[in-house]
Amino acid sequence: MKLTKRDILAAPLIAALGLGKGGYAHSLASSAADDTAALPAAFPTGPFTSTVESLKTYRTPDWFRDAKFGIWSHWGPQAVPRQGDWYARFMYVPGHPHYDHHVKTYGHPSAVGYKDLIPLWTADRFDPDALMERYAAAGAKYFVSMGVHHDNFDLWKSRHQRWNATTMGPKRDIVGAWKSAAKRRGLRFGVSEHLAASYTWWHPSHLYDQFWPKLGVAYDGADPKLADLYHDNANEPFINTPQSWYTLNTAFHQHWLRRIRDLVDAYQPDLLYSDGGLPFGAVGRSLVAHLYNASAARTGGRVDAVYTCKDSGSGEFHREASVQDVERGVLPGINAYPWQTCTSNGDWFFNDRHPYKTVANVITMLADIVSKNGNLLLNVVQLPDGSLPPQSEQLLAELAPWIKVNGEAIHGTRPWVSFGEGPTETAAGMFKESGDYSARDIRFTTKGDTLYALTLGEPSATVAITALRLDNPHERRRVRKVRLLGHRGSVSFRQTDAALVIDVPPTLPTRHASAFAIDFA
Structure with missing residues (x-):
């Protein structure tokens, strides 16, 4: 929203x-009676119903917790x-x-x-396979296609909407093309609904x-x-006002249900995103239950699907039943449940005048979010014709070598007991993107017995980690070994009463941020 x-x-x-x-x-x-509606009889049965209690038995699948980074195509006729x-x-x-x-x-x-304007959106340079190859190289483990934005224009072969991309504009199944490309590259696939x-x-x-x-x-x-x-x-x-974000007209609730069920059934997404809270009470919950039940039916009982929405404005949010999405912002500290930041490297749709995030902005955001048990879903801005502007090209070109070296400290990790340390305080909440970080700002992740310390800037001379000082309250074992990811030589260090002090090699393997792997005795 x-x-x-x-x-x-x-x-x-x-x-x-x-x-x-x-x-x-x-x-x-x-609309007073709508919230008590039962799961529609037309939905196949499964382990979930539309009740809050049923949905709260959901558990976020490991693939999402391991992925950490996804790329989104927030793209459509409004780019024209x-x-x-x-x-x-x-x-x-x-x-x-x-x-x-x-x-x-x-x-x-x-x-x-x-x-x-819709016929002017021809997407004549849209090459999903070439783009997906670059997204995977940049570290994305899942990809999300716009399904329908607030403009009510469906980007798939819609059964319920004549205003769709297969009959107008590009006259192409955009969602289907994205899904095929994502699956060929081994990425999980999601769709977003703003309807x-x-x-x-x-x-x-x-x-x-x-x-x-x-x-x-x-x-x-x-x-x-x-x-x-x-x-x-x-x-x-x-x-x-946030309260007017969703209609109270129950006829529109059913209209939404038919359309988004068509999207879910036709493309079987691993992830469904709603731009707001969970819409329309039990009607919305019935759709989420169907998403989870359909996933369980395909995987022999294991629910692999993710539903993500916002804890803001109208609609519902149940922390146990879905993944919280924070638009252009972060949560404070380590959240007990997996969550997601959605943001864009520029405006949400292409804008000739809008500033762009640098690759350093994106890398430091990613490290901060992952250290707090979150994922980053990044829209990479596309031109109206489907190709990338120079700023998006440069972002992907610089992300790829960084993630190749430092992805070990990102993908498949979990939070440590502390998310990090340093002088820069990040504001929490939606629409509060901030963080002019330095190398003194450090974020922690873990994998197995290894602790990773990511500097949110390019370190020089030494890195001092106060959380790993002698007799610290977090880790009683002594540090045995320190590696700088991407650096072939050894790295010297010493553990003092004030900090773990790491000597930084004169040449860093990557720009923007560095990751140190720390093993204990």
Whole structure:
């Protein structure tokens, strides 16, 4: 879910038009019984039902805990204008830069709407196999394809939506192409659904300008013939409150269930991501139960599937039943349950003006997140045609050699008793990406009897690890051996009352961060 300052611009328009009160209240009343719904009879039975108690028996599979790093393709028709995230919504909000760009470039949204941008997304340079090879080389162990964003456009051969990528735009099964490429490279495969929020998110498309020369001329979203794209939900706006993220209209709950079940059944993903909390009470829980039951049926009873959602806004979140996703942020300290950060190396959709993360940003984020029992799911920005901009090319090119040397300290690891030490404090929570780290900032991971210490910067001369001083409270065994991953020679060290002091070789095997493997007597 993306609740940003940009959405404040939409609130005055909605308030001025006086929309949303009657229909919203009616929907609230009509949804009261929905949360008690049972698992639909059409779903095959299995070990899980739609009750909270049943779903809390779920255990996160080892493949996800071992993977640590995934790459996401957050890509679709909204990349076409090259203006960034939420274009489809804000092109209908006067005063927003997306509206100004749309009027100047394409025309007024009463005549040229989002429906007219979809055919421009041809994805003519999209080569999933070539991209997947690079993603695997960069260290990704799972890959997630956009299934449907808030624009209500399905990227698969949808049984329930004519607005899909096999009939419009690229006229290609994007999700299917990504899955085939991921499986050929041995990566686990996931899909993301943002449909649940679309029913209120699309509200501005039903409005109109409040000024000349288009005063009162409805945008194309108000056309009833286009309700299957823009929804018929003009009386339930999403304003700048988390509580309005999900619709309260039970008909839309069932619409969501049919669509996302089709996605799950057709592509059998290892991971399903919802952009928000678990949607729609028991309806959403029934879909998660089906995801888990279908996985168990394919694997002889072992549930290999992951469902990840956010503990924020409307919807549900049950820590034992799913994996918590933190958008553009981290959790504080070591979490008892596996979790995930989702972020992007740039804007969520391609943006000509948006800054990009450096490879050092990504590496230090990865080390910090893994030390706290988390995974990093990184969107690697794609151009509208499906190829990569230079910034994404450079990121992958620099990640590959780093992970080849230091992946031992990332993949298959578990947290230590302490996640790390150092002078830099990382803010916790969504939309709080931070961390101007130095080599004095250290993160710990473990595998077997080996402890890894990753410096979040390029060390020189010595590295001092105070958590491994003599008589420390964490590890009573003495340090027996220290290796610098990627360095062929020996590394000298000494354990003092103040710290484990490691002498750093004059030449480091990798840039950006270094990993020391520490063995004990």
